[in-house]
Amino acid sequence: MALPLTDAVLKEKAKSVGAVNGRLRRLIHHMQQTMHALKGVGLAAPQVGESIRLFVTGIRQGATGALVVVNPEVRRISVETEVAMEGCLSHPGKFLPVERAKFLEIEYVTPAGKVKTLKAAGFLARVIQHELDHLDGLTIEQTAQKQEEAPSAKDQS
Numbered sequence: 001m002a003l004p005l006t007d008a009v010l011k012e013k014a015k016s017v018g019a020v021n022g023r024l025r026r027l028i029h030h031m032q033q034t035m036h037a038l039k040g041v042g043l044a045a046p047q048v049g050e051s052i053r054l055f056v057t058g059i060r061q062g063a064t065g066a067l068v069v070v071n072p073e074v075r076r077i078s079v080e081t082e083v084a085m086e087g088c089l090s091h092p093g094k095f096l097p098v099e100r101a102k103f104l105e106i107e108y109v110t111p112a113g114k115v116k117t118l119k120a121a122g123f124l125a126r127v128i129q130h131e132l133d134h135l136d137g138l139t140i141e142q143t144a145q146k147q148e149e150a151p152s153a154k155d156q157s
């Protein structure tokens with residue numbers, strides 16, 4: 001449960017998960033425990049030192065329970081955005097305004113190895129985009145700074 005980590009792992013682009021196996025399930029369990037212990041709403045594998053495309057959220061998705069997402073791919077993302085304050089377990093106590101799409105649809109693999117599609121809006125959409133950034137080696141500081149430097153970026157997407 002050693003958070004925050006050094007920036008090295010957090011700034012790497014994470015690799016796709018090869019196989020959903022016992023080792024991966026143990027890592028998922030560890031990540032969920034860590035997220036709950038730190039009272040977070042989401043945690044990406046690079047935040048616990050594993051540079052792979054996996055994240056968990058504590059936000060319940062109907063009967064399926066909390067979300068575990070392996071190898072996510074964005075299928076659709078709204079042009080419409082909103083700005084809200086965001087924090088990160090890897091940067092305790094730091095909150096920054098971050099612009100995110102209001103809606104997105106992702107395709108991902110479940111811990112059971114099934115391919116699923118998820119439509120998310122509002123807060124869940126924000127959490128997912130935050131975790132996707134972690135998988136691409138981006139911290140909220142970098143994302144917030146990019147948006148400040150290129151305020152028109154949203155008009156081009």
Ligand SMILES: [Zn+2]
Pocket residue numbers: 087088089090130134
């Ligand atoms: Zn984070």
